[in-house]
Amino acid sequence: MIAKTRRTWLWALLLMLIAILLGSLVWLVGRYEQSRFEDQMEISATDLASDMRAKLSRNAQRLQVLLERETLNWDWTARQLMEERPEILRIEKRDTLLRTEVSVNSPFVKQIYSAGIFNHLGRQNFSSEVTQACVIAARSLEPAYSISYFVPVGDGTGYEVTDMCIPHVANNKVTGYLVTTYSLDGILRSWAQADTRRQEEISFRDTDGSRLATIGNSIRHGDVFAVKTILGLQGLTLILRIQSWRSAPYWLANTPTVLVLFLVIALAAVLWLLYRDTRKRLRTEAQLAREIIQQRKAEDVSRQSLERLQKSARLATLGEMASMLSHELNQPLAAIASYASGGLNLLETESPSEHGAEYLKQIKIALERITAQSERAGLVIKSVHDFVRRRETERASIAPQSLLKEVMPLLGLLAKQMGVRLELEIEKNLPPVWCDKTMIEQVIINLARNGMQAMGMHTMGAHGVGMPIQKTEAPDIKRRILTLTARASDAEHVTGAVQVEFHIQDRGLGLTQEVSDKLFTPFFTTKMEGMGLGLSLCRTVIEQHGGSLTYTTNTEPPLTGTTFSFKLMTHHATLA
């Protein structure tokens, strides 16, 4: 739970850091774009100003012609010139005292004022500006400009104009002037082209900032960028200002912006994929953990049920055995009783002094026999006790001999009951095997019992299946042999692992195909009192020990019979 919270926090932190990183990147690109944009505007403003200065001086050169010419053609030439140059509103030729000799108005000036822009108020009202320009021009012998001034035309509008005064110089003396009235608006319209893509406004401003003439878009939206440059003319200083509103499409069309945008999207996608992957992995891990726990539980349950099954099978065997046990114990007990009563008789009837040593010797023999018989009875009881006692599953290194020998008293009982001879063939110097002693003993007992019962069938026929056979009906006793073998496995040489093979061989009728098919199926039995659990139990136990329970069978006389086999590994082999 804590790990999960921590993970969530780490993810949040990572996302936040990346967001900050990307945010700064976008901001920096924005800054870079802005400064680039401003640089461009600065350049275009200075270019525009110098271009205007050049065009004004070119105009001045052309106008010079009007000073040289005789008055005869003057009107026509001036009008011609004004048709080409709409920024010029009026041209006057003046004498040295600045009296107007002749004047022509621009054909572009509104028709109602056909008499020219000044006629509404009279040219004399604006003579001080002309005088100022011409004084400077006379002093420098160069064209000079008046300060800009506004000429109203009566309908609320008007023209912001400047007069350019060109002196006529002959022999270093001024002989007259040519005064040209420029419209500032006209200058902008003719020579400046507002960039509509940038939503520009280009204007002339006074040095104090007031707007004199403007062209272009003046609707304000978005960020405003403005650059100013000075258009310095003799006698007149104008500020040329370019103002621009950057709009979204322009901003998007930039390569760095698109790159950053792409980066942001790619990063977000990668992060998302990473997140999804991690989630998937964590979920799978959790699922796996749950499955493992469930599997462990299931294993536990099956182990428990196996143990229960084993216990009930063992109890079933025990029930069968109880009667045989009492019979078997009868013999030593009867012997003990008779030796004891013999001894007693001896003590009561005879006088010890008469026979001396012989008397004592007989009593000693009786007591020795009593001891031997009680030991035998004790052994029988102990083997049953060992068998029944429920122990926890635990494995240990066990000598194969002791595995077989410990079950012998019990098997001996059964064999005697069924008229079967037991044969033990144990190879010498076998290594100890790694196993659960009780379980393997149970397997051996089950297999041996099955073998003995199979030989019982042999004599009793199909009907007497599994029934203990009567001693009186025990023909063919030479053939009823159950052989228990333990020997080192041949496979040892191949795999390098030491294994011990166990074989339980009977001389019964063998297994028919039908029985073979169902042999290990739980509850399959051909015996009247059978449970059908023995073999499946045996197989499970052997498999738990890492081996497999196999069998060979022969139904063809005279070599009929079945051999059940399994192998056990030594401790050394299980570790390898």
Ligand code: ADP
């Ligand atoms: P049960 O002994 O209780 O019948 P098992 O699982 O031990 O249960 O055996 C199942 C059946 O397999 C037996 O009923 C018998 O028909 C057959 N069987 C087992 N061992 C032998 C054998 N050595 N020879 C012939 N038949 C056998």
